[in-house]
Amino acid sequence: MHMTTTREATRLGEREPLWTLFRVVCGLSALSWGGLALMAQLEHHYVEREERLSRLAFSDLIALAWMVPGPVGCNVAVQLGHTLRGRAGAWVAGIASVLPFFMLMTLFAIFYRTPLIRAAASETLLNHFSVVLATLIAVTWYKQTRALVRGRLEWSVAVLACIALFFAHSPAAYVVILGSAFASGWVTSPVQKARLEISVGSGDRQLLLWLGVLVVLFAVPLPHDYELALLWPRLAGAGMTLFGGGFSALPVLKTLFVTPAIGVSDNDFTLAFSLSPLSPGPLLNVIPFFGYLIDGWVGALIATVALFVPSGCLVVLAQRHLYQLKTHPRFEHGMRVLRAVTTAFLAVAVLKIGYRVPLQPVYLVTALFSLVCFAKLRLPVYAVYGTVGLACGLWLVYRHIV
Template sequence: MAAGQPSSAASARSAEPESLWTLFRVVFALSALSWGGLALMAQLELHYVERERRFTQAVYSDFVALSWMVPGAVGCNVAVQVGYALRGRIGAWIAGIAAVLPFFCTMTAFATFYEAPFVRSLAAPGLIDHFAIVLAVLIGITWYRQTRVLVNAPLEWAAAAIACLVLLTIQGTAAFVLLLAGSFATGWIASPARGARLAISLSRADKAIVLTFVTLVALFAAPVPSSYAAHLIWPRLAGAGVTLFGGGFSALPVLKTLFEAPGLGITAREFTLAFTLSPVSPGPLLNVVPFLGYLVQGWIGAVAATCALFIPSGMLIVFARRHLRRLEAHERFEHGMRVLRATTTAFLLTAVVRIAERTPHEAPYLVTAVFALVCLARFKLPVYAVYAVVALVFTAAHALGYR
């Protein structure tokens, strides 16, 4: 009898509806203690699958699979699905806000005290270059791991190689959108499955959502005169959010194109600083957005940037959730998504190349690269610990007169 009590208690607990306050509190706490989207996914699984038994492992695996299929921060996408499954649309909003709020506060605080000695010391030119090297190594490791998982078939390798050439030679937001659309279309056409139709019935509200997404993507892709770049930054950022597959690092070239535009006042060094501070804060690597938004328009910009990037992907994950079974069962759709995922690995490699182009090719930076590679790939140290060691060595070297 005693052996059955825990199971009965767990069943009773899973049958009770999750209160909105409990949902917010749990997701907020887990997000605040999660460095990176994958960490948040693991924490949510531990709490809602292993401890609370709210979901089976199979159901939670569906959450993760769908989160990789749609754009946006994967960890936040999973949190939104958890909230939607527990309390419907209001639960999705509550869980989404709770997942975003911790890193929004942290990164906005960094931006608020950007002129403070501590943050300014992080922005010292030489230290930023060393931090950028660590960031490039981290992105390179992520690229290697994603390539091993996502790039297998000859078509996927060809898509990844072509995407690298396009991203390294062509600048502009239209290239990003056309590249992603072309990759999915190629996978769809090349799929061995034939004859299956993707039949999805849409309500009037669903059609309005789809039309809004298409409009935002078109605005993001369209060439905008520099005089209008600052006025349209938030709707264009929302359009970019609907195209950001492959995790936070793949967003670096896209966000760089948007935020380093004339009229916004963000320099290349400030943009690099935002990404180097990103792993110090909890949350996915897209937590740079509040920092960049604050530099553009203060607190209003931080809120606008966060809403513009995360609300569309949250709405899209709920939309996709309702039509999940048809999408999962459609072989041509899944084949198109595989080629699309392979293409997104090129964004990571492009980010490494762009960082390498801007940093000095000198012996101290090579030492930093080797040190970061050993710490991150061999010993699995958290990136903020590597940043701390690099900062201490850099400070000590300057104190001893080395430049």
């Protein structure tokens, strides 16, 4: 036991080369479908294999990643890089975790704009993929609800959030709902006298101020002439409202992108989210796709930076104050209620996707097939999409021949 502890301490004292950090994180990200898969592979490599971090230290990184907005897997990678090599390591690990799906989703957007792909993406295929997406979100909602929504307060705010989100049509509503949820958890905490004392430097205060400005810019209604001009700062602000995984981002990002001023159609938006599980990375890998549709390669790059960089900066800032945040009961209670509200985003996403799909027996069969694959057989997402796409293609060919 003593020898293991000594060896681990030695490994922790070594400096991870930046190129090695980039190569490892990029390789693991390219083989990770979803943020949870990336976290598992990072833990296996740096905790079990290389012994760079203790299991307890890595669990702290995961816990903090769930507490801040943004993609959880990428947030863990950023923290890992910061732990191993400081600020430079955070940037290197963050870029490495984003690069694989940035390239793949941008390439998909390029080919998506060709006439061949446009013709292949028929309305029937889009509807079937939408059903698969809705089923996947529904299964995710069920799992998250069982894990996050337990007490009477959590259930109450989750139900109220569902009702509010269903009728919400502005970004301000999402900010108000999330802020109200955290405030209700803070106020109703069983421990009322605890004080949150954190010493924040001038640089950190400026960062928090700018992040707050971005959130306000996202929430405030703008004239149509300014929606496109301020799209990327508003996207950065939207990223500060995304808790609970990529599926919860669907209604938020739809409000931002599917407008006459931006030009992303409802079919383009749904297809991007439907196919996002086919690419490595978190479900927020759709961002480069939308960016490319709006402004080519430059748009894909700026959109990716706008969404992923602010949350990465915030999680590094929070990591420096991890102990105070974890041990403060009122803050933790507020986060519990906030996490419960994020399940409402998933429920509303299922309702809105299902509302668009025609109520026909063939789509109900696809829903039942997807439910069995995801909930019982636990098949990979790409296998389900591939099977449904192949079956739909054969059916369309058969109908054309007959």
